[in-house]
Amino acid sequence: MTSLRDMPVDRKVFLSIVTTSALALLVALTATLAYETATFERRVVEQLRAQVRLLHLEVPLRFDDSKATSKDLEALGTIPGIEAASVFRADGSTLARWVGTAGESPLPEGPLAERTRFDGERLTLTRAIRDEEELLGHILVVYRLPRLPERLARHGIVVGIVAVALLAVALSLTGLLRRLVTRPIFELATAAREVSARKDYRVRVTVGGNDEIGQLTRAFNQMLSAIERGEQEQRRAAEEIRALNADLERRVAHRTEQLETANRELEAFSYSVSHDLRAPLRAIDGFSHLLVVEHGPGLVPPARAYLERIRNATQKMGRLIDDLLKLSRVTRSELRCEAVDLSAMARQIAGDLAERTPRRRVRLGIDEGVTALGDARLLQVALQNLFDNAWKFTKRRDEGAIAFGEQRRGADRVFFVRDNGAGFDMRYVEKLFVPFQRLHREAEFSGTGIGLATVQRIVARHGGRVWAEGEVDKGATFFFTLGG
Amino acid sequence: MVLVPVAVSLFIQAGSGRGLAQPLLEHKVKAAFLLNFTRYVSWPTGAFDDDVTPIEICVLGRDPFGSLLDRTVAGRSSQGRPVRVRRPANAREAGACHEVFISAAESERQPDLLATLRDKPILTVGETDEFLEQGGLVRLVVVDNAVRFEINATAAARSDLRIGARLLGLARRVMGP
Numbered sequence: 001m002t003s004l005r006d007m008p009v010d011r012k013v014f015l016s017i018v019t020t021s022a023l024a025l026l027v028a029l030t031a032t033l034a035y036e037t038a039t040f041e042r043r044v045v046e047q048l049r050a051q052v053r054l055l056h057l058e059v060p061l062r063f064d065d066s067k068a069t070s071k072d073l074e075a076l077g078t079i080p081g082i083e084a085a086s087v088f089r090a091d092g093s094t095l096a097r098w099v100g101t102a103g104e105s106p107l108p109e110g111p112l113a114e115r116t117r118f119d120g121e122r123l124t125l126t127r128a129i130r131d132e133e134e135l136l137g138h139i140l141v142v143y144r145l146p147r148l149p150e151r152l153a154r155h156g157i158v159v160g161i162v163a164v165a166l167l168a169v170a171l172s173l174t175g176l177l178r179r180l181v182t183r184p185i186f187e188l189a190t191a192a193r194e195v196s197a198r199k200d201y202r203v204r205v206t207v208g209g210n211d212e213i214g215q216l217t218r219a220f221n222q223m224l225s226a227i228e229r230g231e232q233e234q235r236r237a238a239e240e241i242r243a244l245n246a247d248l249e250r251r252v253a254h255r256t257e258q259l260e261t262a263n264r265e266l267e268a269f270s271y272s273v274s275h276d277l278r279a280p281l282r283a284i285d286g287f288s289h290l291l292v293v294e295h296g297p298g299l300v301p302p303a304r305a306y307l308e309r310i311r312n313a314t315q316k317m318g319r320l321i322d323d324l325l326k327l328s329r330v331t332r333s334e335l336r337c338e339a340v341d342l343s344a345m346a347r348q349i350a351g352d353l354a355e356r357t358p359r360r361r362v363r364l365g366i367d368e369g370v371t372a373l374g375d376a377r378l379l380q381v382a383l384q385n386l387f388d389n390a391w392k393f394t395k396r397r398d399e400g401a402i403a404f405g406e407q408r409r410g411a412d413r414v415f416f417v418r419d420n421g422a423g424f425d426m427r428y429v430e431k432l433f434v435p436f437q438r439l440h441r442e443a444e445f446s447g448t449g450i451g452l453a454t455v456q457r458i459v460a461r462h463g464g465r466v467w468a469e470g471e472v473d474k475g476a477t478f479f480f481t482l483g484g
Numbered sequence: 485m486v487l488v489p490v491a492v493s494l495f496i497q498a499g500s501g502r503g504l505a506q507p508l509l510e511h512k513v514k515a516a517f518l519l520n521f522t523r524y525v526s527w528p529t530g531a532f533d534d535d536v537t538p539i540e541i542c543v544l545g546r547d548p549f550g551s552l553l554d555r556t557v558a559g560r561s562s563q564g565r566p567v568r569v570r571r572p573a574n575a576r577e578a579g580a581c582h583e584v585f586i587s588a589a590e591s592e593r594q595p596d597l598l599a600t601l602r603d604k605p606i607l608t609v610g611e612t613d614e615f616l617e618q619g620g621l622v623r624l625v626v627v628d629n630a631v632r633f634e635i636n637a638t639a640a641a642r643s644d645l646r647i648g649a650r651l652l653g654l655a656r657r658v659m660g661p
Binding site: 056059060062063064065068131132 | 513516517520523524561562563564630632633648650651653654
């Protein structure tokens, strides 16, 4: 079927004409044969009647001339289809008989009771011979219906001639159709192929007439025009977009540059501010210390208390400046990724904390073998901050508990630091990671409010995120991921 | 169809391929032939007075048939006319006959009789060997135990009789142009 579908149109046309014609021929032949069969008996009866009338068999019958009758029957036998014949006298005795070369047909010994007997292949006719109302005898003729091959052969020449004529007609019709139908379609197809192959929409096909093909051709041309126009417009639009994009990129680059400059300036400013603040602070700290050491005893108690407050404030400001510098470093420093053993790091941090405050009782649960890809220095800072917090907020517990580990959440590896400390109110969870925002009073838990901001900055620089879950007096858990 | 031999002529019963066993049978056949000849011969219009004028079969001279011929012809018709048998006393009386039979027994008188009937529209039928040469029209002859006949077509033409082609075709011999 596919091959038929792929066949060129004029071959299809030729094939359909030939097929239709052959079919018609076949139907005609079949109908002819069927008609012949159906009318065989009638034709034979008519033929016999005419023959008998022509032979005037009543004359030899009247003169009982079997020799002459035999000759008549022989003449009758030359008619195609007659196989045997005999003439009977009125009393049923045979006057003459003739059997053709086929020979084997059993010729009845007397006239048959029925005028016509048909056994599928042979037709046996019995007819009375009369003259002037007088029954003189009977003639009996055996016909053989020609076999199908013979009948086909008989029609063969006609069929052949008609077939040749049909072929000629089909050929000339195909030629005509080729000029009227196929060639325009072919031109259309060629043009379409060319267009699709070369994307050249300037091609146009000549319109032949105003029939469907002509309309199709015209529509095709119009479509090409439309595409051509559309392409031009598209090209112009693409050009515009490209120009706009270029402009946008230029502006973005410009802005980014401005932004980077501003950022750098800001960082440099905050760094230098922090750095430069240290020198006067050291002076304040140093001199206030000298004042306490050398003139402390001489001062009145309120003056000594004020001095103490100055010293506390100075130290706090020092820590603040340190943290600010740390945060600034986190932002500025280059990220150097390597495999980091977070378990070992956590153990070391917890060990340091325990050493610094030996009176605290804290139960540590640090999972083994937690590793991650990241900047060891920054991750140390982040983990330090989280452990510092956990340590700090569990100081009211008789026995603190701090855990570190890793969870899988979908495709993400999530690290966590959990404590059973003071916890926090989830309503304020948003404020946790904002610099200088604190959920606890300074008097309860000291801190600068920069630690978690630093953690968030580090995690963000690794492409991860950090979040927290907690409940007042039930502890807090800090989770973080480290991106890809 | 029922084969009732209502009109089976005598000769058919006699001559169904079984030969002529006896003179009686031969005469039966000949009588039938005399009747049947009239069926395939055309007489000139003047030979009959009108449409119902009978065809007359005459036996001239000695009659070998007895009542056979009368019985053969009885109730039969030919060419739509009744058929009658007559026995004229002489040749002159036979002038009104349509068919005249001269038996072999009349062989001596035969030339004279034929001379009298010559050129008249009369179908003369005889039995002797020289019947046709003497101007007779149809000669009956027994061959292989079967009655056959010969025709003198020239004489028939002279007598203004037209003999049917089919009858001529059955003749053993046709004398003529």
